[in-house]
Every structure is written in C-alpha cells, then in structure tokens.
Amino acid sequence: MSETVDLPYTVQTVIEKKIWVPGKLFSIKTTRDPEYSFKSGQYARLGLALGLDEDDKTPPASDMTWRAFSMVNHPDDEYLEFFATMVADGLFSPSLYDLESGDTIYIDKTAFGFLTIDQFPQGGSLWLVSTGTGLSAFLPMLNDEKTWQLFDNVILCHGTRFIEEFAYTDLIEQVKERYGERFSYLPISTREAHKNYPQKRFTELIVSGELAELAGHPMDPEIARFMLCGNPGMTTEARKLLGELGFKSGRRGNLGNLAVEKYW
Numbered sequence: 001m002s003e004t005v006d007l008p009y010t011v012q013t014v015i016e017k018k019i020w021v022p023g024k025l026f027s028i029k030t031t032r033d034p035e036y037s038f039k040s041g042q043y044a045r046l047g048l049a050l051g052l053d054e055d056d057k058t059p060p061a062s063d064m065t066w067r068a069f070s071m072v073n074h075p076d077d078e079y080l081e082f083f084a085t086m087v088a089d090g091l092f093s094p095s096l097y098d099l100e101s102g103d104t105i106y107i108d109k110t111a112f113g114f115l116t117i118d119q120f121p122q123g124g125s126l127w128l129v130s131t132g133t134g135l136s137a138f139l140p141m142l143n144d145e146k147t148w149q150l151f152d153n154v155i156l157c158h159g160t161r162f163i164e165e166f167a168y169t170d171l172i173e174q175v176k177e178r179y180g181e182r183f184s185y186l187p188i189s190t191r192e193a194h195k196n197y198p199q200k201r202f203t204e205l206i207v208s209g210e211l212a213e214l215a216g217h218p219m220d221p222e223i224a225r226f227m228l229c230g231n232p233g234m235t236t237e238a239r240k241l242l243g244e245l246g247f248k249s250g251r252r253g254n255l256g257n258l259a260v261e262k263y264w
Contacts, residue, residue, distance in 0.1 A: 009106045020167045029081045038111035040140035043070040047106035070137035083136040115261040124223035126151040131159040134230025142175045155184045155215045161191045203237045221246035229261040
C-alpha cells in the first residue's frame with residue numbers, strides 16, 4: 001500500500017468480514033503493511049475517518065477516531081485480523097461493523113501492550129482468562145510455538161453471557177487436537193446452561209476454587225502464570241483476588257506471574 005512517510009499510520013484495506021452474532025460480534029481481516037510487527041498478545045490502534053472529507057485519503061491522525069483491538073492472527077501472517085463487539089450507540093464500533101471488503105481502514109504503525117509471554121518465567125501452567133472479545137489477545141498465543149516451548153500446560157478460559165458468543169471454536173479445537181492434554185479449554189456462559197460448566201463469573205470460580213478444579217491444575221503462584229483480558233470489571237476484581245492468593249505483576253525488570261491488559 002502507498003503511504004506518506006511522515007504519517008503515524010498506514011492505509012489498509014478490509015479483505016474479509018465474518019459475523020459471529022448478527023448485530024453484535026464480528027471479525028474483520030485487513031491487509032498488512034510489510035513493516036508492521038507485533039508479539040502475540042499485543043494490540044493495534046485502528047482508525048476511521050468519521051465525519052471527515054471522503055476525498056482526503058490520508059487525513060491527519062488527530063482528526064480521526066481510534067480504538068484499540070488485539071490481533072487475532074499469528075505474528076507471521078500476511079494479514080491482520082480483529083475480533084470486535086458492535087455497541088449500538090457507540091461512536092466507533094457501528095462504523096467498524098458496517099465496513100465491507102474493499103473499504104479503507106487506518107492502522108497505527110506501532111503495536112502496543114505488554115500482555116506477552118515474555119513477561120513470565122519459563123515453565124508451569126499458563127492461564128489465559130478472558131471475557132468477550134478479550135479472547136482475541138490469547139488466540140495468537142495458542143498458535144505460537146514459543147508458548148508451548150515455554151510452558152508445560154495452557155488453560156484457556158473464555159467467559160460470555162450466552163453460548164452463541166463462543167467464537168473461534170474451530171481454531172481452539174485444532175489447538176486441542178494438536179496439543180492434547182497439555183491444553184484445557186473452559187467456555188463459561190453466565191446466562192445459559194452450557195454442558196456441565198457452572199453458570200458463574202470467573203471471579204466467583206476463583207474464590208470458590210472451582211476454576212482450578214475445572215481445569216485440573218492448581219492455582220499455585222509457584223507454578224501458575226495468569227493473564228487477564230476483557231471486561232475491566234472482571235480484570236480489576238480478578239487481579240485483586242489473584243493478588244490475595246500470592247500472584248504479582250512483574251516490576252522493574254523482575255518477572256511476575258500475573259499480567260493484565262488495559263485498553264481503557
């Protein structure tokens with residue numbers, strides 16, 4: 001794609017859109033600038049020229065509307081993919097939802113975030129706890145061989161309100177087939193009965209000890225490493241609860257065993 005050198009973003013094109021739940025959950029796939037690099041777990045800033053002159057193909061970044069979205073795809077893929085929720089009265093997501101193949105989208109040249117596996121010491125179990133579209137931060141990790149080289153087991157926990165909101169299950173099933181007992185997947189819906197899983201929030205399951213029982217792995221700070229991504233209410237409360245169990249974020253170059261993504 002052509003671009004002006006001094007712009008802080010690149011001009012990309014939507015190449016595919018998938019609707020998971022009509023009017024609510026969707027994914028978009030875009031072209032990718034060859035110079036754009038990121039680590040599994042990082043996020044991009046997507047921009048839309050809302051209310052701006054349509055003839056201006058490279059508007060000032062300060063005039064555009066920007067939002068953060070984690071990459072779903074592997075860092076080596078030639079495209080970028082994002083998983084999003086459409087908020088009906090939102091400023092950004094309805095316009096993002098309306099994009100179709102061939103439409104323009106702007107992507108900041110810099111990848112952001114520290115929710116990456118190099119924040120943790122090697123070994124033990126990697127817990128990936130997400131709600132809603134927070135799942136997206138963890139999907140590239142599942143397909144990253146580095147993850148499986150660094151950790152003995154991976155537990156993916158995905159919380160939603162309804163069963164239809166469990167997305168990317170085909171990809172997750174492929175991970176299960178590849179890594180077998182080293183991988184555990186806990187899809188928890190709070191408003192509908194789903195298989196034999198409890199209809200509870202992750203914070204409740206942490207307090208009761210049920211989350212460890214469901215996963216078949218102890219929540220021991222010596223051998224467990226936790227990542228949290230999703231609803232800020234969940235991440236804030238879960239961080240507090242895990243802190244009470246002895247989990248700590250890394251500080252000043254010291255590796256921790258707890259990492260939390262903050263988009264807001």
